Amino acid sequence: MSQEKLTAAVEALAEKFGIPGAAVGVLAGGRETHAFHGVTSVADPLPVDERTLFHLASVTKTFTATALTRLAAEGRVDLDAPVRRYVPELRLADEEAAARITVSNLLNHTAGLDWNLIDTDEGDGSLVAFVAKMAGLTLIAPPGARASYSQAGYNLAGRIIEHVTGLPYERAVAALVLEPIGLSNTFFDLDEVMTRRFAVGHNRDEDGTLVPARPWTSWRAGSHGNNPGGGIVSSVSDLLRWARFHLGAGDGVLPAEALRRMRERTVALRASTLGDGIGIGWFLKDVDGVRTIGHAGSGNGQFAELLIVPERDFAVVSLANAGPDGHPFNQAVVRWVLEEHLGLAERDPEPMPYDEGRAREVAGRYEIDVMNLDLATDGLEVTLGVGIKPEIRQRSDADMPPDHPPARIGFLPGDEYIIVEGGLKGQRGFFTRDDDGAVTGVDLAGRLFTRATDHGQAGRRPVAR
Incomplete structure (x- = not known):
């Protein structure tokens, strides 16, 4: 794929969806191609480039899952063990269920936890405070009974990392994953972000005008207590490096077999745009008969999409800074790239007549x-x-x-x-x-x-x- 062709497609889709700034990257056979559109902010515009930082929101979960997979490979965590082995202070409204939830249940969203309504900012914003406030949470299903996407589950997984390593979650993930892989442009700390070029999210006001979104990070992931599920910030270049790692042999960070297990289905999903199953931190989807793994994220006016096709040594990243159309823009980019480069066509099913x-x-x-x-x-x-x-x-x-x-x-x-x-x-x-x-x-x-x-x-x- 030529950079000119990719750029033309990204520009056309950005115009169609009204996206002020976007960064797209394609990894194919070890070669990277980038395309950029527009500016970081309509209020204070700078050109988007390969190092422009975007809030990745829930793509963070792939980093949390990989850190726990490394701890498991080192024998420091048993993914099938109860969470209480590592977080003995965990309390829920249903004590029997609290004792049954396993680490794996958190990673594949089968813990039965609701999405996440815990305001840790009322305390010190830490994962300790987050877990303490889980005592009032009720379950939407018994542990292991079904998948339901849960931010709370991943934040609890972050507390496991803290207990096992003795480090704050952010420092632990940097030591376990970011630094050894060479992700030098990926951060949790907003002080680091503010010294670099970063994209500002945008939402539309009542007359449709795009306005900068405040706060900069998602209102749902604005404290340390929510970082494991949605706090990471990165660039298209670092996300392609992240994809290279997951396409590789572990680079001495993880055994190749552990990486492969992250791509195996642990639970099935029904009628979901996310995919047909969940591995360890990844959503699994067959596109035109070819297995893909991926994860998306949505913040306050910022949207991220990462899709990897392991058997084709291929990955695509799309980052956009406008809501709500950043999501369909990213989806359209990914579909265009898959069909143009790999000949894989993903089509929506036709609905039935009104009943x-x-x-x-x-x-x-x-x-x-x-x-x-x-x-x-x-x-x-x-x-x-x-x-x-x-x-x-x-x-x-x-x-x-x-x-x-x-x-x-x-x-x-x-x-x-x-x-x-x-x-x-x-x-x-x-x-x-x-x-x-x-x-x-x-x-x-x-x-x-x-x-x-x-x-x-x-x-x-x-x-x-």
């Missing part, structure tokens, strides 16, 4: 600890809107990302659906039912949203007559 019976039984409000999801029907179409709970917004001093307004969804076979417009276009999910056939939850972006209110007959499968 009023299905529409009425799913209509209602669903929630996780920090967000509401609303499904509604007007008799002609079904819409899905998702946003931060008003009470969370009211308590926060931060300018939080805007909500996703109602967007049309289409039904797919087997209680599955796909979003067909808006900033979440292409996201897939499914509805969960109880033993009586009532819809009790909806999965979106790997997270289980549970039904919030009693809607009478809403949620029940129509009875055949």
